[in-house]
Amino acid sequence: MRIIGRLSFGLLIGLLGSWAARADTLAVCTEASPDALNAQLSTANTSFDVSEQIADRLVEMQIGGSDLVPGLAQSWTISEDGLTYTFKLRHGVKFQSNADFKPTRDFNADDVVFSFRRMFDKSDPFYQSASGNFPEFVDLVAPSLASIDRIDDDTVALKLKTPLAPLLPSLSMQPFSILSAEYAASLQKSGKPGQLDQEPIGTGPFSFGQYQKDAVIRFRAFHDFWGAKDGAQPDRVAKVDNLVFVITPDASVRYAKLRTNECQIARYPNPADLPAMRANPDIKVQEAAIAGTNYIRFRVDRKPLDDRRVRLALAEAIDMDSLVGAVFQGGGTPAASLVPPSLWGHDAALKPYPHDPEAAKKLLAEAGYPNGFTIDLWAIPVVRAYMPNGRRTAEMIQSDWAKIGVTANIVTYEWGEYLKRSRAAEPSVGMLGGTWDYPDPSEILLGFTCNNPGNAMHWCNQTYTDAVQKANVVTGQDERAQLYITADKAVYDDVPLVRLADVKAYVPVRKNVEGFKLHFLGGQPFGGVSLGK
C-alpha cells in the first residue's frame, strides 16, 4: 500500500512539469487540419499555410503587403499582345531532401514545366495521382492557358489564349508552387506517385517534417534556402530550427495554450477575448488590415429597389459610424470604396454616404414611397473575417430603416444554404462580402460586371463593366488602378450596394516573438520569425 502511495505521489510530482517552450521551436496554434499538404490540390488557407513554408512560386508577394516580388523567377517580360509571359529563372536554387530522395541538381525550367503540366496533362501520372483535383488552377489559369514550355535551362515561356492581366498575382498564390521534377521521377520509378503530395519537397525556407492528422505538422529549417543568399529574400529565412503547427480547433483553447506558452502564436482569436489579450503582459496583439470587402447589395431589377433614389435613401438612412463601432468594436472603419485600402486600386477620395435620415425620407417620397415599404434583409449567419456579427449588423440597419418608415424583415439560413441562395440571387437586400486570395482587385470586382453569373444584383452598368473588363486585359498596373477607381466611382454613384467597413485582423503572439508580420493574402509565412528571451 505504501509503495503504491509513494509511486502515485512520485507520478503526480513528476507530472507537475513545466510545459514551457524551447527557444529553437516555434509552435503556432492553428485552427484546422489542411485538406492537402500541397496547396495545388486545395482552395483552403490551411493548405496554403503549409505550402507557404515548404515551397516557392515564380512570383511572390511582399510579406504583409500586396506588391509582387520576384520568387523563383528572377525577372519576367510580357509580350506586346499580353499573350506570352517569359520567365527568367533564378540560379543556384536548392531543393530539400527527405529519407527517400536526395536532389542531384539545382532547380531549373523542367521543374516549372512539370509543376504546371501535372495540373492539366491528363496523361501525366501525377495528374492521375491527384485525381485531377487542382481547383485553383482550374478556376484561375486553365481557361486562358495555351501552353507552358521550356526555352532553355533557365527560361520558361507561358502562353495564353486570351490576355489575362491578373495572371501574375494569381501565380503568387501557393497553389502555383513549384515542385521538383526530379523527385517526381524518382517516385514514379519506385511506384509511389501519391507521395509527391503527401511528403512534399520544395525550395522554401522550411522542409516538411511530419504530419500527424488533426494533431501536428512539423517543419525543419532548410539551411540551403535560396532567400538567404545575396539578400534575395532575407525576411523569409527560417530563424528557428523547428516550426510546428499545433492544430487546435477551439479558439478559447488556442488562447489558453498561448497563455501557458504551449504556443507562441495563436491564430484566429475570439474577438471577445481581445481585450483580455491586450491586458495580458505576456502577450502582444498584432493587427493588419485585411484585403476584404463587405456590403449589403440590392436586387436592382426588383421594385422598389429599381429606383436609384430608393437605394440612396436606404444608404443615407444607415448610421454607419454607430454600426461600425458596435459591430467591429474598433476593428473597422466605415468604407466607401469597393477595393479596400490594403490593396492597390483603392479610391481614397470616396467617402461613405452621409447619415441623413431627413434627406432619405425626402428621397423616398420623391420616388413615390412617402410611407416606406416592407423588405427582406439577409444576415450572414457565421463569423467571417470581413463580418464578425451579421445578425447585429442587420438589426442595426433594421432600426435605422424603421426611422424612415422602411420595415426590414431579417432573413437568414445555415451558411452553405445561405451561399447557395445568395448565388441564385434570391435576396432583395443581401449581406455578403469576401476576402481576396491574390493581390488583384479583379478577383471580386469582375463579379459585378453585366451578365457575370456571379452578379446577384442583376445590376448592369456600362461604365463599370467597360472599366473592369478593360482592366482585365491591359497589363500596366497604374493604368489598371485608374480603371478600378473609375469602376468604384460608378458603383458609388449608382448605389447597387452599400459598403460597410474596412476590416482588420488580429493575431495574439507571446511577447518574445520577433519578426512576425501578419499577412492577409493566402498563406501566412513563418520564415523571419524568431523567439527572443
Add this chain to the structure above:
Amino acid sequence: MTLFLAHRLGLVLITFFGITVFAFALIHLIPGDPVMLMFGERNVDPAQLADLRAQLGIDRPMIVQYGLYVWRALHGDLGTSLATHDSVMDEFLTHFPATVELAVSAMLLAVLIGVPLGIIAALFRGSTTDYSVMGIALTGYSMPIFWWAILLILLFSVTLGLTPVSGRIDIAYDIQPVTGFMLIDSLLSEDSGAFRSALSHLILPAVALGTIPLAVIARMTRSAMLEVLSEDYVRTARAKGLSPLRVVGLHALRNALIPVITVVGLQVGSLFGGAVLTETIFAWPGVGSWLIHGIARRDYPVLQGGILMVATIVILVNLTVDLLAGLVNPRLRHRR
C-alpha cells in the same frame, strides 16, 4: 441459447440497415453542399461548380448515391474523403486508436471512482455523505462537457499550471505512431519523458469525458447495492457472522455489479458522443474531432463511413454485453 443468439443477431442486422438509412438521410438533410463551402463567397462559374459536383459524384440522384454507399460498404469500401481524397477507412483507422485510448481511460476513471462512490452512498443511505455524493453525481451528470472541459483547462492548466492544455503529447517529442496508442508508443520510444508527457496530456480529457459515465455508474451502483443489501442471502451472510467487509465486498457487490456491467456497456455509446466534444476541445486527434471537421466541410463519405463504423462498434459492444449478461444470468436468456 441458440434462439436467444439468433434473435439478437437478427436485431443487429435490422439496426445496422436502419443506421445506413438514417446516417445517409440525416447527412443529406443538412443544408449546403461541400462544393458551395469549398469556394465560399468566391465568384466561380456555375458550370465549373457543376463539373466539380459531377467529379465528386454528388450530382447523382439520392437513391443512386445511397445504393452505391451500401453496396460499397458491404464490400468494406467506405469511399474516399471529398476534402482530402484519402480512403475513409484509412482515415478512420488512423483516428480510432486515439479515441479508444481516451474512452478507455475515461471509462476506467469512471468505474474506479464511480463504483466505490456508489457503495459508500449505499452503505450510508440517507446520511449527509449519501446526499453529498449523489448531489455531486447529479451535478456531474448535468454538466455540459464543452463548458466543463474549458473550466478544467482554466483551473488546472492556465491557473495552476499542473497539466498541459491540449494535445496528446508535448511537441518536443516526435513519436512515430506504431500502435496508434500514445501511451504505448511513448513507452516504445527511447525517450523517458515521453510517457510522462503522454500521461499528463490524457488526464484532463479523460476527466472531462469520464464525468458523465462516472455519475451514472455511481448512481447505478448505489441503487443496485441498496437492492442487494436487503436480500435474504445478505442477511444470512451477516447472521453467519461474516465480517462487514466480506459481506459487502464479496456477497453483495458481486451481485450488485451485474446491472452495473450492463450500464458500463451502454455508456460506450454516450462515450463516443461525448468524445466528439471532448476531442474537439482538447485537440485530441480522434474519431470525434475527425467527424466534426467532416460536418463543417460536408464531407459526405467521411460522415457516412464514420457514423457507420462508430455505430457498428457500439452495436457490437452492446451485443457482447447482452450475450455476457445472458451467460451470467440465465433468467435473461429464457425470457427472450
